Amino acid sequence: MQVRRCGRDAALVELSGLDEVLGLHAALRAEEPSWLVELVPAATTLLVRFDSKLTTMDRAVECVAALEHSTVDTRGMDEVVVPVRYDGADLADVASHAGMTEAEVIERHSGARYTVAFCGFAPGFGYLTGLDRELWLPRRETPRTKVPAGSVALADQYAGVYPRSSPGGWHILGSTDLAVWDVDRDPPALLVPGAPVRFEVLR
DSSP: OEEEEOSSSEEEEEOSSHHHHHHHHHHHHHHOOTTEEEEEEOSSEEEEEEOTTTOOHHHHHHHHHHSOOSSOOOTTSOOEEEEEBOOOTTHHHHHHHHTSOHHHHHHHHHHSOEEEEEEOSSTTOEEEEOOOGGGOBOOOSSOEEEEOTTEEEEEBTEEEEOSSSEEEOSEEEEEOOOOSBOTTSSSSBSSOTTOEEEEEEOO
16 A cells, blocks of 8 residues: 555555455445545545544544455445346447357346446446456447447446446447436436446346
């Protein structure tokens, strides 16, 4: 673990990988220190914002370093169920690359249990871990200039749902009508770090 100062009231914790990030994120959520303002996880880092009126950088770092963070704890967070029509433009290609039938891809994708690791790319876009290892594929060689909102897709080791229409290079398996980002909702993002997620097949 390495820690770098980010301004007056934040520390960037550099970790060895995503599992450690998720574990530390869960541990800090469970501990809920009074000085904690915000946690922003990424693939190998966790930004910890603190209230400088309640603690110092050194004390915050000491607290973070002392926490046990070997496992991810999603207790207390509601599972997000995403209904999916598996009619995506890349379903057949994903099946071909994985050496499966389309039905097997759907079964593997919908049968897994996911956790929102972190958010990025666009507001409300959650990077979901838990994707079946056989479905790990690199991004498309040629990204699309426009991917419809609600597209359910995968790339590398992650699954995701496009919160709005945007360019993108992920493989599209299907679509959902579930609004994962809504500025009129509190909070706007449905897929927040640490949340458990399940995809459900629409018949």
